[in-house]
Amino acid sequence: QKEVEQNSGPLSVPEGAIASLNCTYSDRGSQSFFWYRQYSGKSPELIMSIYSNGDKEDGRFTAQLNKASQYVSLLIRDSQPSDSATYLCAVNPVRDSSYKLIFGSGTRLLVRP
């Protein structure tokens, strides 16, 4: 069974701090990894994609991938109250021609003003 695991949180950080969100996945051959942000009652919004080991930065967001450890993380620098949301890790399983995504249950982030 292909699984994506996340700590449900909530993760509470003060405004301006770095928020660190983590995700592990079970399908060792997975190739594509995504972070989505979901506000309550809204649809998932793509923040970052990462495909190779290492770090990928986009503004205040950095995604980190370690395929050997089957681990993906998202760092949010200078966290703002507007970053308060649920962050979903999603993985495209290996050899999947439909490119479907398997989602984790999400980590709820609260940024305190």
Place this chain on the structure above:
Amino acid sequence: EPEVTQTPSHQVTQMGQEVILRCVPISNHLYFYWYRQILGQKVEFLVSFYNNEISEKSEIFDDQFSVERPDGSNFTLKIRSTKLEDSAMYFCASREGRARGGYTFGSGTRLTVV
């Protein structure tokens, strides 16, 4: 910015009734998907659609569900005989077709079965 459009935003239906959820994917996208999210739970894959046919479906997508792309722009999900447990947010998504790339999700349809 191109959007995936879903209608209606909220639908209430009686158990046993048929519902059709509608989506207009982004025009140059080739892959289309339906996902659902029961309140407080994970986003779950239902079905993928490519080249006018289903490319993959999950265990959830049983004979009560069907999808169509009737006119080259709309993409619909039909539930033939709704059950209480079908109550969820249903998200349509599309992707361009490159080997790597994330999806764009629509804003969702909240289906409430009473």
